[in-house]
Amino acid sequence: CSSRRAILYVPGDDIRKLNKALSLDADCIVMDCEDGVATNRKEEARVTIRQWLDEGRASNSTSEWSVRVNSVESDLCKEDLQTVLGGANKPPTLLLPKVESKEHIQWHMGGCQKINLIMYIESARAVVNLPDICRTAEQLSSTAPLKPAALVFGSDDLCANLGVTRSDNGTEILYARQKLVLVAKAFHLQAIDMRVQVLCFDNIPDLDGLQRQCEAGARMGYTGKQVIHPVQIPIVQQAFMPTAAIVEWAEGLIAAFQEHQKLGKGAFVYKGSMIDMPLLRQAENIIKLVSSNTKV
Numbered sequence: 206c207s208s209r210r211a212i213l214y215v216p217g218d219d220i221r222k223l224n225k226a227l228s229l230d231a232d233c234i235v236m237d238c239e240d241g242v243a244t245n246r247k248e249e250a251r252v253t254i255r256q257w258l259d260e261g262r263a264s265n266s267t268s269e270w271s272v273r274v275n276s277v278e279s280d281l282c283k284e285d286l287q288t289v290l291g292g293a294n295k296p297p298t299l300l301l302p303k304v305e306s307k308e309h310i311q312w313h314m315g316g317c318q319k320i321n322l323i324m325y326i327e328s329a330r331a332v333v334n335l336p337d338i339c340r341t342a343e344q345l346s347s348t349a350p351l352k353p354a355a356l357v358f359g360s361d362d363l364c365a366n367l368g369v370t371r372s373d374n375g376t377e378i379l380y381a382r383q384k385l386v387l388v389a390k391a392f393h394l395q396a397i398d399m400r401v402q403v404l405c406f407d408n409i410p411d412l413d414g415l416q417r418q419c420e421a422g423a424r425m426g427y428t429g430k431q432v433i434h435p436v437q438i439p440i441v442q443q444a445f446m447p448t449a450a451i452v453e454w455a456e457g458l459i460a461a462f463q464e465h466q467k468l469g470k471g472a473f474v475y476k477g478s479m480i481d482m483p484l485l486r487q488a489e490n491i492i493k494l495v496s497s498n499t500k501v
């Protein structure tokens with residue numbers, strides 16, 4: 206299946222935006238019950254999402270239509286799950302915000318079926334407990350119906366929790382951003398990067414800033430990013446797809462590696478760099494990324 210490069214939030218109570226999302230090419234649409242929905246509209250969001258699923262509104266869409274419920278600690282989560290999962294058409298993926306401990310995962314692993322699980326890491330406690338959270342999710346998934354699929358870096362809530370204000374490049378949360386990607390890789394989870402802070406200057410979308418931030422995230426090992434507006438989708442999708450030049454380099458390297466193996470050479474020079482097994486693996490990762498990002 207294709208990986209999630211652009212993950213678009215749509216407030217679950219906003220029918221106009223849900224309809225709009227049908228015409229967009231986001232890899233994953235997040236129908237939100239959480240922070241994009243006003244407190245007095247939570248019920249409206251749940252019911253709208255349930256209806257949307259019941260009516261199979263997105264059945265022809267190539268996007269993955271997922272749902273972000275409210276957090277375990279919010280007192281809204283149980284009702285969200287009952288409504289959102291309480292019909293025949295279940296969302297393929299559930300996003301759990303503000304996961305802070307293995308107990309939160311154990312709470313969720315209780316009662317639903319064969320659904321991908323995406324966990325938000327967005328507090329100091331969550332960053333500290335991250336390996337424990339992932340290990341618990343992995344262990345429980347062998348018997349429970351939720352399948353851990355990805356970690357989301359919730360930079361906005363993390364900043365609120367840390368008592369800092371986010372800068373555009375996010376140096377104040379760099380450690381957490383790097384830790385998340387490292388732990389995600391250790392547990393074979395996709396790492397989904399933070400959303401951009403600045404949307405536009407003088408009403409003109411800051412797409413260059415978005416592009417730069419995607420490239421920085423991709424260099425760290427992230428393979429997708431959260432977006433909140435349609436205009437951001439193609440920039441993110443392109444930034445998380447290796448360029449033609451990189452693919453050509455990787456293909457050439459793999460071919461040269463095979464030739465040198467036949468000659469009994471484990472190390473050789475290709476386009477000015479020393480190549481051995483780890484470089485082969487890096488090149489293979491690029492080819493895998495291209496095929497997982499190509500929708501069929």
Ligand SMILES: CC(=O)SCCNC(=O)CCNC(=O)[C@H](O)C(C)(C)COP(=O)(O)OP(=O)(O)OC[C@H]1O[C@@H](n2cnc3c(N)ncnc32)[C@H](O)[C@@H]1OP(=O)(O)O
Binds near residue numbers: 213214241361433434
């Ligand atoms: C920290 C977090 O948790 S992030 C997640 C929570 N936040 C969100 O979910 C916010 C999602 N985004 C939005 O709601 C909107 O983009 C806003 C409120 C920021 C701006 O909305 P608008 O003022 O309507 O933006 P704008 O006028 O530029 O929109 C252009 C078109 O795109 C649509 N659109 C904008 N955002 C979205 C979206 N997220 N999903 C689908 N369609 C959208 C608008 O409805 C509009 O469509 P129309 O021309 O058919 O009316």
Ligand SMILES: CC(=O)C(=O)O
Binds near residue numbers: 302325360361
């Ligand atoms: C996206 C999100 O939930 C956050 O940044 O807090």
Ligand SMILES: [Mg+2]
Binds near residue numbers: 240302327361
């Ligand atoms: Mg959040």
